[in-house]
Amino acid sequence: MRKLYFLVPGTGGQFACGGLWAELKTLKLAQQICSAEVVTYRQRESSVLFLENVLRGPALEASIFVVSWGFDVPKLVTKLQRHNPKHHIIYHAHSAGYGFKLPASIPIITVSRNTLGYWGQRSPHALIYYLPNQISDEFCNLNVERDIDVLVQARKSSEYLMRCLIPALKQQYHVHVVDSYVQDLAELFNRSKVYLYDSAEYWAQQGVSEGFGLQPMEAMACGCQVFSSVNGGLSDYLDPGFNCYKIAGYSQHYDVQRIQTVLANFKPLNLPDYFLKEYRSTAIQQRFQVILSELNDFFDHKSNHLDTIPDLTRFRLLKLKAQRLVNKLKS
Structure with missing residues (x-):
C-alpha cells in the first residue's frame, strides 16, 4: 500500500482540539495497516515532518496526502497539485459546510453519515467512504460512585x-x-x-x-x-x-x-x-483496511485513465433544468 502523510497545521498548542485528537487517532489506526506519518504545514516541530521538506523528497507518487483541516483544504489541495498534478490526495472530512468543491480525483472519507450525505450531494462523482471516529476503550462505565x-x-x-x-x-x-x-x-x-x-x-x-x-x-x-x-x-x-x-x-x-x-x-x-462496537478500534480498523485497499486500486487506475463523467457544475445544472422544462412543454 502507498504511504500516508496526514497533514495537520500542528500537533498541539493553538491547534489542540477534538478534531486534531481524532485525526491523530486515525493516524495511529492507519499505522497498523500501512506506513503512515503526520506532517505539519504551519507549525514547525522538532520531531515531526514539515510539508515543505516532504515535498522536496523523492518517490511521492508512491504516497497519499491526507488533508483534513477544513478551512485549509482548498489551499492545501492547490499547493499539492501545483507542486505535482499527479499527487494522490484524500480528504478526511470531519465537519461539512465549508463551501469548497473538490474534483472527482480526490476521494473523500467522512467521519459521520451526516457528512457522508453532504459530500454525496456536493461531490457526486468522487469516491466517498464512511469511517467514524474512534471511541477509546477507556470510555466505559466503571460502576463507581458519581459525586x-x-x-x-x-x-x-x-x-x-x-x-x-x-x-x-x-x-x-x-x-x-x-x-x-x-x-x-x-x-x-x-x-x-x-x-x-x-x-x-x-x-x-x-x-x-x-x-x-x-x-x-x-x-x-x-x-x-x-x-x-x-x-x-x-x-x-x-x-x-x-x-x-x-x-x-x-x-x-x-x-x-x-x-x-x-x-x-x-x-x-x-x-x-x-x-459502541461500530466506534471501537477493531471495527474501525477493519473498515479502514477495506477503504485503503480500494483507494490504492483507484489511484492505480487514476494514474492511467482520465475522468470521463461530466461534473455537476452550475452551468450543467442550468442546462439540465432547461432541458427538463423543454421536455415538460413538449409533453
Whole structure:
C-alpha cells in the first residue's frame, strides 16, 4: 500500500482540539495497516515532518496526502497539485459546510453519515467512504460512585446553557463546569450523572457543521445521561427519547424539570453492546483496511485513465433544468 502523510497545521498548542485528537487517532489506526506519518504545514516541530521538506523528497507518487483541516483544504489541495498534478490526495472530512468543491480525483472519507450525505450531494462523482471516529476503550462505565450531578464543558456551549440553565441548576445541584484541558476525561464522565452539550449555536456562528461530536458519545459510553443538541454529526447516533434527551427544549423551566426527574431517579445509561462496537478500534480498523485497499486500486487506475463523467457544475445544472422544462412543454 502507498504511504500516508496526514497533514495537520500542528500537533498541539493553538491547534489542540477534538478534531486534531481524532485525526491523530486515525493516524495511529492507519499505522497498523500501512506506513503512515503526520506532517505539519504551519507549525514547525522538532520531531515531526514539515510539508515543505516532504515535498522536496523523492518517490511521492508512491504516497497519499491526507488533508483534513477544513478551512485549509482548498489551499492545501492547490499547493499539492501545483507542486505535482499527479499527487494522490484524500480528504478526511470531519465537519461539512465549508463551501469548497473538490474534483472527482480526490476521494473523500467522512467521519459521520451526516457528512457522508453532504459530500454525496456536493461531490457526486468522487469516491466517498464512511469511517467514524474512534471511541477509546477507556470510555466505559466503571460502576463507581458519581459525586457530580451535572457536568458541562464551557467550550462550544451555547449562551443559553452557560448564562441561564447552568445558574438555575447550580441552585439545587452539584454542577461542574470544565473550562480547561482535562487529563482524564473518562474518569470525569464516570463521576458524573448528567452531561450537558449544546453546540448548535457555536457551529451556526462558525458557518459549518458539528463533524461528529465525540464527547456526548464518550459520556454515554461512561454511563452518563446526556442532554444534547442533535445538530450535524450528532444526529448519527443520538436518539432523543431513547438514548438521550434533547437540550434547550422549548423553555428553561422544561429543561430544569426534565433534568430534575432524571437526577431524582438516576440510573446509569446502559447502552447495548452493538451500539459502541461500530466506534471501537477493531471495527474501525477493519473498515479502514477495506477503504485503503480500494483507494490504492483507484489511484492505480487514476494514474492511467482520465475522468470521463461530466461534473455537476452550475452551468450543467442550468442546462439540465432547461432541458427538463423543454421536455415538460413538449409533453
